Amino acid sequence: METLALPTVRDEDWRYADFAALEGLAPEAFGVWQDITLAPGETRLKALVLGGAGPELHRIRLTLGEGARAELFAANLGDDYTRVEVEVRLAQGAHFEFGGVTIGGGVATREFVTRVIHAEPEATSHQVIRAVHWGTATGNFLGRIEVARDAQKTDAAQDFKGLILERGASTNAKPELEIFADDVKCAHGAAIGQLDETARFYMAARGIPPETARKLLVRAFIADAFVALGDKAEHDRLLEAALGVLGDAA
Amino acid sequence: MPAAKDPMLQIDNLHATVGGTPILDGLSLTVNAGEVHAIMGPNGAGKSTLAYVLGGRPGYDVTAGSVRFAGEDLLALDPHERAAAGLFLGFQYPVEIPGVSGMQFLREALNAQRKTHGQEPLSGGDFLKLAREKAALLRMDAEMLKRPVNVGFSGGEKKRFEMVQMGILDPGFAVLDETDSGLDIDALRIVGDGINAIMRQKAGGPDKGVLLITHYQRLLDYVRPDVVHVLSKGRIVKSGGPELAHLLEEQGYEAVAA
Numbered sequence: 204m205e206t207l208a209l210p211t212v213r214d215e216d217w218r219y220a221d222f223a224a225l226e227g228l229a230p231e232a233f234g235v236w237q238d239i240t241l242a243p244g245e246t247r248l249k250a251l252v253l254g255g256a257g258p259e260l261h262r263i264r265l266t267l268g269e270g271a272r273a274e275l276f277a278a279n280l281g282d283d284y285t286r287v288e289v290e291v292r293l294a295q296g297a298h299f300e301f302g303g304v305t306i307g308g309g310v311a312t313r314e315f316v317t318r319v320i321h322a323e324p325e326a327t328s329h330q331v332i333r334a335v336h337w338g339t340a341t342g343n344f345l346g347r348i349e350v351a352r353d354a355q356k357t358d359a360a361q362d363f364k365g366l367i368l369e370r371g372a373s374t375n376a377k378p379e380l381e382i383f384a385d386d387v388k389c390a391h392g393a394a395i396g397q398l399d400e401t402a403r404f405y406m407a408a409r410g411i412p413p414e415t416a417r418k419l420l421v422r423a424f425i426a427d428a429f430v431a432l433g434d435k436a437e438h439d440r441l442l443e444a445a446l447g448v449l450g451d452a453a
Numbered sequence: 454m455p456a457a458k459d460p461m462l463q464i465d466n467l468h469a470t471v472g473g474t475p476i477l478d479g480l481s482l483t484v485n486a487g488e489v490h491a492i493m494g495p496n497g498a499g500k501s502t503l504a505y506v507l508g509g510r511p512g513y514d515v516t517a518g519s520v521r522f523a524g525e526d527l528l529a530l531d532p533h534e535r536a537a538a539g540l541f542l543g544f545q546y547p548v549e550i551p552g553v554s555g556m557q558f559l560r561e562a563l564n565a566q567r568k569t570h571g572q573e574p575l576s577g578g579d580f581l582k583l584a585r586e587k588a589a590l591l592r593m594d595a596e597m598l599k600r601p602v603n604v605g606f607s608g609g610e611k612k613r614f615e616m617v618q619m620g621i622l623d624p625g626f627a628v629l630d631e632t633d634s635g636l637d638i639d640a641l642r643i644v645g646d647g648i649n650a651i652m653r654q655k656a657g658g659p660d661k662g663v664l665l666i667t668h669y670q671r672l673l674d675y676v677r678p679d680v681v682h683v684l685s686k687g688r689i690v691k692s693g694g695p696e697l698a699h700l701l702e703e704q705g706y707e708a709v710a711a
Contacts, residue, residue: 408536
């Protein structure tokens with residue numbers, strides 16, 4: 204039997220977690236990983252709407268064979284602490300595509316924690332995360348990229364943007380790059396801001412009510428995360444689910 | 454002459470501040486239905502402030518005076534309600550909105566305004582037809598309306614798109630803030646013709662009014678004003694006919710407004 208070490212606030216990957224909410228989870232929950240292996244050349248798409256009334260912990264471990272392609276998209280919109288952890292191991296020439304949105308108000312923390320391991324040469328990864336929060340809610344992205352010593356020609360990118368709709372809400376971004384190869388491209392960006400007041404006035408001046416204007420601007424903002432989701436039905440399902448919770452924003 | 458009725462726009466002793474700084478200092482102005490008025494004035498006179506105050510831009514605070522629009526208290530309305538009441542504000546610097554297409558933007562705007570008036574939303578097909586018609590009027594490729602609002606547009610394209618928007622929304626009154634700036638000679642004529650086509654009263658059509666804010670006389674060659682006002686230091690210092698614009702062009706603001 205493996206002994207489970209429960210996370211503490213001293214663990215880097217858990218530094219923004221809601222530990223009070225975590226107490227609502229059974230200790231066994233911390234040992235559960237959903238393991239998915241993609242055969243060489245295989246392509247797989249997963250689109251998830253996550254989060255409910257209680258705390259949730261989702262852990263997904265992807266192992267990609269040579270030239271495989273995994274596309275993962277998630278709308279993280281629960282009413283309570285919701286943590287989505289993704290660990291990805293890429294063999295030669297494999298690709299990982301990730302689009303994630305945390306959105307919501309109240310007091311909840313919603314977070315994505317990704318660890319992308321470029322274990323072999325010529326693998327690529329692309330992550331786009333958007334966070335939209337109000338109330339005293341928090342949205343986090345902790346993104347770790349590891350490039351092994353002989354994983355030359357790695358091309359990895361992560362892009363995080365946070366949108367704060369009300370004073371009191373917050374977002375945290377923590378990019379972490381660990382690179383042991385010398386011929387690689389690793390890009391990361393993080394920005395946090397508010398709705399563009401000028402755009403809101405421009406819309407109002409054309410007769411668009413404030414709540415519609417906000418919805419249009421938020422839609423445009425989070426759409427970036429689902430741009431690479433080619434399945435239109437799944438794309439619309441995630442986007443509408445995310446925008447659906449905006450209705451209760453102040 | 455039409456029978457006496459409420460003026461379209463009646464501004465009385467308007468005082469306004471921007472970020473606490475007084476800009477408008479007792480401005481009074483009345484525009485009747487069917488009239489085109491031009492406001493000219495040097496930089497810093499308060500022309501754009503007047504436009505933004507009328508549009509209800511946050512941060513532009515009215516400290517005294519009143520504005521009545523078709524008999525209603527304009528200042529009591531939120532910006533989107535002013536638009537629905539028929540006021541159109543043409544921006545000197547049209548705003549870019551990445552991720553929101555021109556079509557989506559205008560359809561939301563038009564249908565929000567229709568809803569206020571108890572009208573059914575326009576269908577996708579009908580809207581497209583209307584958008585194409587108005588784009589053609591301003592000689593703008595309708596494909597550009599599919600792009601994000603004003604993103605990547607040249608200065609002239611932005612101004613033309615403002616007028617396409619005005620055509621689609623068909624307002625009763627337009628405040629056009631330096632719509633002529635950034636336009637080349639041909640575009641100036643197209644925009645001038647567009648303003649006339651959209652805002653001049655048509656036989657049997659509703660009364661309309663225009664307040665043209667401009668630095669230069671040249672737009673007024675195409676859109677002939679009934680009255681020209683000179684704005685200086687936050688108030689109207691002189692009013693006259695179209696000839697006043699020519700006088701300003703010849704002699705400058707300082708000589709005329711002194």
